Amino acid sequence: MTIEALSILIYAMLLFAVVVTQATYAGITAGNAFGFSNRDEPQPRMGPFGRRVDKTLANLKEGAIIYLPLAVMAVALDVSNIWTVVAAFTTIISRVLYVPIFFAGIPVLRTVIWAPSFVAMPVMAWGILVG
Template sequence: MTTELCMLLWSVVLGLVQVALAATCSVGQRGLGWAASPRDEVKPPLNGIGGRLDRARANFLETFPLFAAAVLAAQLLQHHDATTVLGAQLYFWARLAYVPVYAAGIPYLRTLIWAASIVGIVLVLVALL
């Protein structure tokens, strides 16, 4: 398995962990009854660390399809070099760092880490040109 595919698989694991963290916080704030319900009742957004974890999860879900498409395109084209490896690693490690930094509420560092993950996606794409 290439490094890029390994980073893709670990990113899937990271996404599942983020879903679990956000869901746990949601149950903690809204209750198990709400989680098991059809959720017809509109609730206010999660607050505090729960809200930040939920927004980090949503942000991951915005970037992950782009990363997955770039990595899978590189694999399909059999393009594997130092740039695609760096891009995939940068994306994964930045997304991993993003979760605790966002949960802690550190604003500017969070944005820099997010930008690093975007650079990772761009590196994979640039290598394909």
């Protein structure tokens, strides 16, 4: 399996882990009735941690909209070069570190850890173009 393909798998599992965290936290703080509701009302007793989990998930989804199609394209086109490998590795390391740092509420470090994954997106695109 190429690092580009592995990055797709890891990103998907990271998204899954954050969704499970969000659902578990909602169940603990708002109760099962809220979890099984239509969620027409805001989550009660969400607290700062719950808001950070929601923001983490939103950020991961936003990044996935850009990164995952590029990584899938690299895999589908059988393109693996220094650009795509570095972009995939950077994205996964950055995102795996980003989640617990955002959960912990460490503001400046959160952005410093996130930034490489953002830069990796055009690097992946460049790697596909030159590959």
